[in-house]
Amino acid sequence: MHYSRVLVPIFAVLLIMVSAGFISAEVAPRERCLHCHGNRSVISSGKGYLYIDPHKFTATTHSRIGCSSCHDSVTSRHPADALRPSRASCKECHLPVVREYLGGIHAEKAACPDCHNPHTVRPAEVVSGADMNVQCARCHDNAGIIKKHGHWLPQAQLHITALPCITCHTGSQQYVINLYIQSRHGDKPRDGYAPATHDELAALVRPGVPVSRVIDADGDGVVSLEELRTFHRNAATRGMRLWGMMMPEKITHTYRILKNRWDCTFCHASGSKALQTSYLAIPDQDGRSIRIPVEKGAVLDLLYGTPDFYMMGTSRSSTLSIIGLAIVACGAMVPLFHGTLRFLTRKKRKDTPHGAA
Numbered sequence: 001m002h003y004s005r006v007l008v009p010i011f012a013v014l015l016i017m018v019s020a021g022f023i024s025a026e027v028a029p030r031e032r033c034l035h036c037h038g039n040r041s042v043i044s045s046g047k048g049y050l051y052i053d054p055h056k057f058t059a060t061t062h063s064r065i066g067c068s069s070c071h072d073s074v075t076s077r078h079p080a081d082a083l084r085p086s087r088a089s090c091k092e093c094h095l096p097v098v099r100e101y102l103g104g105i106h107a108e109k110a111a112c113p114d115c116h117n118p119h120t121v122r123p124a125e126v127v128s129g130a131d132m133n134v135q136c137a138r139c140h141d142n143a144g145i146i147k148k149h150g151h152w153l154p155q156a157q158l159h160i161t162a163l164p165c166i167t168c169h170t171g172s173q174q175y176v177i178n179l180y181i182q183s184r185h186g187d188k189p190r191d192g193y194a195p196a197t198h199d200e201l202a203a204l205v206r207p208g209v210p211v212s213r214v215i216d217a218d219g220d221g222v223v224s225l226e227e228l229r230t231f232h233r234n235a236a237t238r239g240m241r242l243w244g245m246m247m248p249e250k251i252t253h254t255y256r257i258l259k260n261r262w263d264c265t266f267c268h269a270s271g272s273k274a275l276q277t278s279y280l281a282i283p284d285q286d287g288r289s290i291r292i293p294v295e296k297g298a299v300l301d302l303l304y305g306t307p308d309f310y311m312m313g314t315s316r317s318s319t320l321s322i323i324g325l326a327i328v329a330c331g332a333m334v335p336l337f338h339g340t341l342r343f344l345t346r347k348k349r350k351d352t353p354h355g356a357a
Contacts, residue, residue, distance in 0.1 A: 029074075033067045036079075056120045059286040070118070090118075097253055104170075104255035110139065126288040128180040128281040129164040129245025130195050136165045152262070162309070163246055168261040172248030177278035177299050179306065180289070181214070184239045196240060198283040204236050212282045216292055223280050225298040228305050244278070244299060244309040268311060 036042070038054040057063050068074055073086035090112040091098040101107060115135050122131075137145075142160070150156035166172055183200055185192040201211040215231045216223050231237055246267060260266055278299035281289035298305045 030063060030067050052119045053287070055285060056287040059284075059288050060119065060121055061123075062118055062121065101253040101255070104253065105257075106255045114139075120287060122288055124247070124249075124251050125291055126281075128195065128289055129178055129247050130180060131289075132164040132166060132247075133160075140165075162244065162311075163267075166251060166255075167246055167248060168258065169255055170248075171252045171254045171256075171258070172250060173252075174249035175246050176249055177244045177294075178247040178281055178291075179242050179244045179278060179294065179299060179309070180281045180283075182241050182243045184241070193241065193243070196283070198285050201283070211284075212290055212292060214282075215280065221292060223292055223294040223298070225295050225301060225304055228294075228298055228301075232304075232307065241308040242280075242306050244306060246311070 034052065034054050034057070037050055037052045038057075040051065042048065042051045062070070070088040071085040072088070073083070075081055075083065078085065094112075098112070101112075115138075146156045146160055149160065153159055167175070181196040181201065182193040183196040185194055198211060201214050204214050205211060210219070213219060214237065215227055217227055217230065228242070231242070276297045278294040278296075280292045280294055282292060284290050299309075
């Protein structure tokens with residue numbers, strides 16, 4: 001009994017030390033790799049393809065498993081050994097996704113790294129829809145896409161800027177509205193909008209204050225309808241607007257042309273419950289986006305929520321709804337009042353001879 005009381009703490013300490021050692025073994029190689037590959041001098045030396053942005057890479061899941069997990073042939077003598085490191089294939093970790101992708105129309109035209117840089121890859125919940133379409137535009141010319149869709153799609157340009165391509169060209173599901181802030185770079189009121197950068201938003205808040213405070217003023221992690229209203233009225237955010245994209249929460253890689261997307265009701269169904277859920281994507285320094293929930297239904301309030309972004313059949317205005325109900329009520333009151341008055345005066349009208357003054 002005496003020995004067990006002594007040995008148990010010793011084994012516990014040893015276990016902690018071993019665990020810490022393993023953690024250090026994973027982190028240390030990554031730091032050593034970034035010491036060279038994260039130095040921008042690599043670009044000026046003519047080997048820009050070897051440069052890895054430390055901030056963007058550290059924010060990825062791949063950074064947590066360590067460089068050697070994918071490049072397992074790297075030796076302790078690298079790069080002096082002049083051996084080119086091996087690269088893991090995506091299917092070694094992402095086999096279900098690869099199988100899914102191979103069944104689509106892109107399989108023979110692009111490999112995983114053509115769309116996803118393993119050193120900057122981000123999960124869907126930390127990107128805006130605009131980021132997704134940038135990937136597609138690397139192969140699909142935006143002007144060509146608009147022209148091709150314009151043969152059957154009304155206001156094709158507007159649709160292309162309000163939908164990630166995967167909304168219509170994959171079997172993705174569970175759609176929500178994902179908002180992001182745009183800044184105007186032209187002279188006309190609706191000209192030259194582009195996604196606002198982290199630096200642009202940081203200039204609107206005090207040093208050290210999170211850029212999310214540009215719109216989430218109380219910092220409670222939820223954007224309310226009142227905060228949306230304040231954002232639009234604030235002089236500091238003039239020249240900016242909120243734009244939204246209908247994004248799927250559950251993303252698939254089954255790229256194909258889906259016939260049901262030709263049906264306008266797929267997006268414009270009145271009273272769609274899914275589109276009552278919305279988020280705001282705020283750009284962070286590491287290339288990711290901070291996703292903040294927006295008050296349920298606020299994004300679809302046309303007057304106060306997002307006056308620049310709306311979807312026919314789903315957007316609404318509480319003020320206009322009240323006015324509309326008042327008009328209907330007043331319209332109903334006229335015949336109701338008239339009928340009631342005639343009913344109450346029916347006896348008097350019967351006693352009055354026809355033709356009497």
